[in-house]
Amino acid sequence: MPFNIWCGGCNSMIAKGVRFNAEKKQVGNYYSTKIWSFTMKSACCKHEIVIQTDPKNCEYVIISGAQRKTEDFDIEDAETFALPADEERGKLSDPFYRLEHQEEDIKKKKEAEPVLVRLQHLSDARHADDYSLNKALRAQLRSQKKRVAEEEAASRKMGLGIRLLPASEEESAAAGRVKFPPKFDRNMKDKRALIKSSSIFSSSSVSPLPSNKRRMELETKRRKIRAAAASSLLTGGFKPSSWSENSGSKGGRHRGTLVSARKS
The missing domain is CATH 1.10.1220 (Arc Repressor Mutant)
Structure with missing residues (x-):
């Protein structure tokens, strides 16, 4: 688009420089110069826009489908000539x-x-020593690269994939005004303790750790089993478990050895 226009279909602006797939055809002549017509559809609402060349005024003319956006500006603010x-x-x-x-x-x-004349003298004074200007610019670039490398290294230490900007006093003050709920510190400590107690291997080779609720249930069941075993021992109704069978088998072997020794 050679200039800014307003779309006639949805009244949205189409900026200068936007490219379109247009149908080009000749619609006339201005002396020996051909007048071309471009028919295109806007991307916002598929409205048809027709633009023609104006060789007489070295300009483009909107035939239908749009309206040219008039832009007024102050010559002094734009620093141009009328x-x-x-x-x-x-x-x-x-x-x-x-x-x-x-x-x-x-x-x-x-x-x-x-x-x-004053501007010319100032420009000559600034660009008189090319070596000093080049040296200062290279030193500035080196310090900038060094600072960027330090920030990237600090970000990698924190496990971040992006480079953080330098801290400012406003950000520190804003972070100090943030108040977390009272459970935040306790939850953070529990999560850190769970992470420290977990295995360093992947989850595929090691079964995942139970949650806090599941762990409490397992602890309760273990306590009940131990209490039942202790009560059975006290009452004499001992039911051998896996570890008791092992100990009983060992004791049986010793008793068998003693009986055979007495018989002999």
């Missing part, structure tokens, strides 16, 4: 008007000459 209008261009053919216009230009030049 081009003479068509009427001014016609008057420049008059010798007397051209002489008066030339006198005004010379007067403006004399008024702006001290500023231009």
